[in-house]
Amino acid sequence: MTEPCFDVAHLGHVEVFTDKFEESLDFFTRVYGLKLSGQDETSAYLRAWEDYEFHSLKLTRHHTTGVGHIGYRVSSPQALERRVAAIEASPYKVHGWVEGDMGHGRAFRFEDPFGHVFELYWDTNRYVPPEADRPALKNMASRFHAQGACPRRLDHLNLLSEDVTAFRDFMTTCLGSRVTEQIQLDNGRLGGCWFTVNNKTYDLACTEEHGGGNGRLHHVTYATDQREDILRAADIFLENGVHIETGPHKHAIQGTFFLYVWEPAGNRVELANAGARLILAPDWQTVTWTETERKKGQAWGLKTIPSFHTHGTPPVPGKE
Amino acid sequence: MTEPCFDVAHLGHVEVFTDKFEESLDFFTRVYGLKLSGQDETSAYLRAWEDYEFHSLKLTRHHTTGVGHIGYRVSSPQALERRVAAIEASPYKVHGWVEGDMGHGRAFRFEDPFGHVFELYWDTNRYVPPEADRPALKNMASRFHAQGACPRRLDHLNLLSEDVTAFRDFMTTCLGSRVTEQIQLDNGRLGGCWFTVNNKTYDLACTEEHGGGNGRLHHVTYATDQREDILRAADIFLENGVHIETGPHKHAIQGTFFLYVWEPAGNRVELANAGARLILAPDWQTVTWTETERKKGQAWGLKTIPSFHTHGTPPVPGKE
Amino acid sequence: MTEPCFDVAHLGHVEVFTDKFEESLDFFTRVYGLKLSGQDETSAYLRAWEDYEFHSLKLTRHHTTGVGHIGYRVSSPQALERRVAAIEASPYKVHGWVEGDMGHGRAFRFEDPFGHVFELYWDTNRYVPPEADRPALKNMASRFHAQGACPRRLDHLNLLSEDVTAFRDFMTTCLGSRVTEQIQLDNGRLGGCWFTVNNKTYDLACTEEHGGGNGRLHHVTYATDQREDILRAADIFLENGVHIETGPHKHAIQGTFFLYVWEPAGNRVELANAGARLILAPDWQTVTWTETERKKGQAWGLKTIPSFHTHGTPPVPGKE
Amino acid sequence: MTEPCFDVAHLGHVEVFTDKFEESLDFFTRVYGLKLSGQDETSAYLRAWEDYEFHSLKLTRHHTTGVGHIGYRVSSPQALERRVAAIEASPYKVHGWVEGDMGHGRAFRFEDPFGHVFELYWDTNRYVPPEADRPALKNMASRFHAQGACPRRLDHLNLLSEDVTAFRDFMTTCLGSRVTEQIQLDNGRLGGCWFTVNNKTYDLACTEEHGGGNGRLHHVTYATDQREDILRAADIFLENGVHIETGPHKHAIQGTFFLYVWEPAGNRVELANAGARLILAPDWQTVTWTETERKKGQAWGLKTIPSFHTHGTPPVPGKE
Numbered sequence A, B, C, D: 001m002t003e004p005c006f007d008v009a010h011l012g013h014v015e016v017f018t019d020k021f022e023e024s025l026d027f028f029t030r031v032y033g034l035k036l037s038g039q040d041e042t043s044a045y046l047r048a049w050e051d052y053e054f055h056s057l058k059l060t061r062h063h064t065t066g067v068g069h070i071g072y073r074v075s076s077p078q079a080l081e082r083r084v085a086a087i088e089a090s091p092y093k094v095h096g097w098v099e100g101d102m103g104h105g106r107a108f109r110f111e112d113p114f115g116h117v118f119e120l121y122w123d124t125n126r127y128v129p130p131e132a133d134r135p136a137l138k139n140m141a142s143r144f145h146a147q148g149a150c151p152r153r154l155d156h157l158n159l160l161s162e163d164v165t166a167f168r169d170f171m172t173t174c175l176g177s178r179v180t181e182q183i184q185l186d187n188g189r190l191g192g193c194w195f196t197v198n199n200k201t202y203d204l205a206c207t208e209e210h211g212g213g214n215g216r217l218h219h220v221t222y223a224t225d226q227r228e229d230i231l232r233a234a235d236i237f238l239e240n241g242v243h244i245e246t247g248p249h250k251h252a253i254q255g256t257f258f259l260y261v262w263e264p265a266g267n268r269v270e271l272a273n274a275g276a277r278l279i280l281a282p283d284w285q286t287v288t289w290t291e292t293e294r295k296k297g298q299a300w301g302l303k304t305i306p307s308f309h310t311h312g313t314p315p316v317p318g319k320e
Helices: A021-031 A077-088 A164-174 A227-239 A306-310 B021-031 B077-088 B164-174 B227-239 B306-310 C021-031 C077-088 C164-174 C227-239 C306-310 D021-031 D077-088 D164-174 D227-239 D306-310
Strands: A008-018 A035-039 A043-047 A057-061 A066-074 A093-098 A107-111 A117-121 A153-161 A178-184 A190-196 A204-208 A217-223 A243-250 A257-262 A268-273 A287-290 B008-018 B035-039 B043-047 B057-061 B066-074 B093-098 B107-111 B117-121 B153-161 B178-184 B190-196 B204-208 B217-223 B243-250 B257-262 B268-273 B287-290 C008-018 C035-039 C043-047 C057-061 C066-074 C093-098 C107-111 C117-121 C153-161 C178-184 C190-196 C204-208 C217-223 C243-250 C257-262 C268-273 C287-290 D008-018 D035-039 D043-047 D057-061 D066-074 D093-098 D107-111 D117-121 D153-161 D178-184 D190-196 D204-208 D217-223 D243-250 D257-262 D268-273 D287-290
Touching (some): A021 A035, A066 A217, A077 A107, A077 A117, A164 A178, A164 A190, A164 A204, A227 A243, A227 A257, A227 A268, A227 C227, A243 A306, B008 B021, B008 B153, B021 B035, B021 B043, B021 B057, B066 B217, B077 B107, B077 B117, B164 B204, B227 B243, B227 B268, B227 D227, C008 C217, C021 C043, C021 C057, C066 C077, C077 C117, C077 C164, C164 C190, C164 C204, C227 C268, C243 C306, D008 D021, D008 D153, D021 D035, D021 D043, D066 D153, D077 D107, D077 D164, D164 D190, D227 D243, D227 D257, D227 D268, D243 D306
Parallel strands (some): B066 B117, B153 B204, B178 B287, C008 C057, C066 C117, D008 D057, D153 D204, D217 D268
Antiparallel strands (some): A008 A066, A035 A043, A107 A117, A178 A190, B035 B043, B093 B107, B107 B117, B153 B217, B178 B190, C008 C066, C043 C057, C107 C117, C190 C204, C243 C257, C257 C268, D035 D043, D178 D190, D190 D204, D243 D257
């Protein structure tokens, strides 16, 4: 057996496009409860109160919606070199080094077969809280501000692709990700795949594209400390007129307690709580769900609603 | 900078001695909510419902109390070789290879300067649930049985030593542990140190021995999914006449929500919930607390009660 | 204005019929978490740990399912006389005095126009816990036993009737109930009505019968202390193969957090949590929901599933 | 037996004096999470999001701290007449009718033997939310605003008196309150008494004055929906530099989950959660705790801290 690869440390940030920048920014700060670290001409840099880096969400003014790029931080400068070598030796499209932005130093960019852009970086801009954002307890990245849903940290994102098997090859080759769970369809295809580079149960999921789009985003997720935080957030979303798509409920896959809403520009955003669940086994065996098993619905029987299978961002004209 | 070491995967199990075996076993199964995987002449093998190995607690009939040994599982067979080489090259006392027990294969044993015995192992006995213990969802290690406090998994343990700095050297040398938080006393000594080998915020803590004992245990801890599980457990402990020492409350250090009780033989046992807190930063900077900062008490102001500083197992005659 | 009537103190117990007595009893004790107070030839007498009377659920072996009778305890012997006089002066069918059973003294029985039998009683058999069921805190009716879902107390029940307006007249005339919320359909009929005799937001609801049955039960509900108790119960139901019909979610009407399951004989059973919500206003104005408002679904958008509109007990042959 | 008296419907509001008006107002709105309904020259009128009246807390600029007066709303105009007659026939000091303020119509004022002023009123000023405060669900008094601790409603207050027995006579005579629990000291005196006029477990408590003051306030309490809301509030208090006196923990008496803090002027303020506990029995037997039983501390063993026995408002010079 090969040894597990720990070159990549964790999902660092996601860039999300919005064609309603002001509304989206208001949602993410006032309602969802992220904090603004900085802003440049095109983007707002946001983070949850316990994200240790400058930002975990880059919200970018754009003519459409969806995901701009996905950034993973590596475990060391040497690990970055190893990863770059592996990616350059792979068949995947390489964009090469970029300068970085307000949030981190130079990054190496590359692309999956479906048009999603990834980057790896080591040099980061740690968040240093100004006086007003300094926490009462020094082991926290910043103050628990209690604004809106106020999740603790970025958790994961979910991408869409027309070939989940091909996407799985990309993730294992380029990031050394482990596959913790997956869906095996009756037609022989993979319906979905859940990946992790560390002890989290997943930091990225890929599910099959049914809307005919390319390079689309299914959702971005932040983690709350307790399930109660999500029930409370449901009331906050309700009072603020946010479209609640489905939940709160518990996923059968991964056992995560979830709630899905759409931010003003239509990007799907989740709040999730995994309890104390972690993947600690170094030789975790991928859990494979059959189509029959999936038809039972979510853990407590909730049926997946149709929009969950078709809605992604950017929307595909005439398809939703 | 050196690269982080991931040779050791996770804390696997703790052996706890009891001089009231039947009462302790009744407590750990009926009240605390672990399940019995197996039993031999001297020991009961227990696990939480999501522990994937055969056991995470080995409860051993003994003339006294405290910790028998501490087992960590490594990341791969190669990692085990690397660790053994590092330990053999160290000044620490080596016991050498042992056969393993009902729970796992051969293990390499060694000892810290204070008499606590550790072991590293790769070959493990995965728990395979019998029909009655099979979970409704196939990604769970076993059924959520809902008996007693019913925590999800082993979380960490806390050892006592007369020289925390020396203990820290041992942990970094032998296990490659990272130090996530520590207490710096005014007298120049370390008052406590929190270690991890993975993304958990800690899997082992060492605090200064004030009772004059050697090789003593402060407590063993299991993780619950929610803080509410701990509040509910407090009522269960109350109704079952279990000695609740302190809590529920939130630690300033590590921010863990906690509850400490004594099992019938006197070993301190904790239930803890860290929310969604993880150490994801590969270059996490150790948080150092001063004595002044510690005097503020726990996160919400609870003062540490005296027994917490003196009680350990085995008890030291005439000292408590 | 008339003064509010407080002759009736609270819902005391519900008799539920089952044609699978052993399975139902196993469900209500081991899974749902009620305790058996006593048993006679036909019935088991069950209570939640904080119900102060001998029983709150009388589970009766029967050739079918549904509700046997509904018992309300009055506020005083004089109040009982006043209520009996009012009922005897009403157009409703009177059964007269019955002897009572293991749970209480003589009771006055009468019937609504749809065949549901009610009784009022004053003399009750307070539950006196045996040693093993004695609570650690003397202000509790019995020990918090932590078995199964373990709700605190009986909360309410929901009956079906073909004419909710007629049912409303019955409740206000016979019990002096207040109507806290109701649904006004576009066709001029009432779709549902929520009643209370005290500060609870409701102790009985009546919704329109769509299944063609008579005198049917929609569900019986017990209250948990926290919403988390209901999320935990969902996992218990899942692991025990109980049919989870819908939830957990939050009702728009009354704002109650809910979970509906079917016990083995098919009777619908709910767990509910109202938070700290009470009807304290003596001049509470009935909240009337329109059909349009109801079409938005539950509080967080969950659509009511079809079986919720058709399933009742006993089932109507050929209708479900 | 006499019939229970339901003339008084519920605790309506408490007037609290502050000698740091701006700081107190900032605390109660931004941190504690009440909303400002209106303001006149001397007072701010505040309410929790589910309080149906104009205000439940009248915060008054004053040269000292403590309680201004306590308002209870009666069940009907006739009930008010009955209560006024009973009070006028009693030995207690009568202030007579006052005009009311922004929150309600004319009120009848009277005084307990220790200088606390009470009032009874029927005509009230129902809160009508402006557009921005209108809830998503029409059965709520106003929008769940999610600011600060954001409790649901006023719950109770605790007064100090040198003779709890005398205070008990006052409450039963003037308000018709029931005594749900009490402490019987070894010296024959009552140490504390918990009262209710409805199904709440208590709306007012009186504990023995140990600080030598007169007419003092021990604390005012609002109710949260869940215990988790209180744990979350503890973090909010911590981040805002609020003095957390004791908790979160669970009271042995009444079983309430609690957290006590001091607002900027020194008045003690509690957040509490009773779960689903109610006093439904019309013939509830007062639970009497002995001094020995109380020495066990709170439900889970927390010892009562000294300031809890001595601190009241206004402070007594030289006594704390």
